[in-house]
Amino acid sequence: MRGKDASRSTPAGADRAPLTTVFFDLDDTLFDHARARRAGLQLIRSEIPRASGISVDDLDRRYQALVEAFHPQVLAGTLSRARARALRFRALAESLGGHVTLAAASSLGARYEEAYLAHRHAVPGARGLLDRLHGRVHLGVISNNLVAVQAGKLRDIGLAEFIDTLVISEEAGVAKPDPGIFQIALRRARAAPGGAVMVGDSWENDVVGARRAGIAGLWYHPDRRRSPSGQAPRLATFHPGTRAERAIRRAHRAHRTRSRVA
Ligand SMILES: [Mg+2]
Known part of the structure; x- marks a missing residue:
């Protein structure tokens, strides 16, 4: 797993960690x-x-x-x-x-x-993006729900094959935005927080929660709502995958820069 390299990073070196891991929320992020x-x-x-x-x-x-x-x-x-x-x-x-x-x-x-x-479908562009990232970075899903429900969605929309790590609040025993669920995901992915990005449509659960765990947050906002802070890296569509991947990498770099400044 790609996350193995990141697991060797020390906290002091986290600001230099390469992007090894991308976590996604499921409902209204990968699943429509x-x-x-x-x-x-x-x-x-x-x-x-x-x-x-x-x-x-x-x-x-x-x-x-x-x-x-x-x-x-x-x-x-x-x-x-x-x-x-x-x-x-x-x-x-x-x-x-x-x-x-x-x-x-x-x-x-x-x-x-x-x-x-x-009427279960993947969000437009989600499959192409995961296909593009799969094998190059570790891919995970972090979701607040029941395991059987979320695993069934991923299977039925054809995205389960791309997901290396699935962390669902029911089995994790902790839910977003609690940093604990992100820390569990990092351990399972063998990733350092500085090497990961979390992509999700909930500002509080996905972006703020991930940041509290030291993970870069990328706000997915297909309806182009404004973010509460106006400062967050954001992405309105996963299509085309090349542009979406660039946005993920930009969010990762911006987070590292912020970490250095802080
Ligand atoms: Mg969501």
Whole structure:
């Protein structure tokens, strides 16, 4: 593994470490979670009371907020995914001033899941970029979710073959943005923090979290939102792979420069 060289770097030499390892977030970074989610919502939209009166964007925003609200309990194992889905759809209807029973919400959730699973795709350009980097650097995924769910996504979107190291919060016992999960990933990849870059769409989880562990962060922002600091290296698309790779290497160099200044 390429990370072996980096593992010999001392902390004092970390600012000179070559790029050995690139970590990616999964949802809405390599996996097009938004596309699958919207396909599921489109399918059942007419059956959610009052949902036809709002835009799909608005419905999606409301649903995303509910995903975030229930996800910690799913990760903690205190709520099953199916029950979380039912509670989400009931809460979604209520947020619109409507009402569905828990049984009806459960049925909506099951059909949503079916459509979601049928519309799983890699983010445009992700496969080309991983194919380009594979074998030249160690590739890892760091994701907050359940192992079976995330491994299934990677397999179904055809990216599992490129990933050398998979670190999922369920088995790691710690979640992003806690630096602990990045340190676990570094150990598994046998990489020094100064030799790694983390690419992800969540400013807090992926960029800030990685930086706390001494890893360069590259913010993936396909919708071109502004970063909170305005200072972060950023990337709006993985296509073409040559340009995306240059952005990753620039983020790595910029981080080393910052580390030296600091
Ligand atoms: Mg994400």
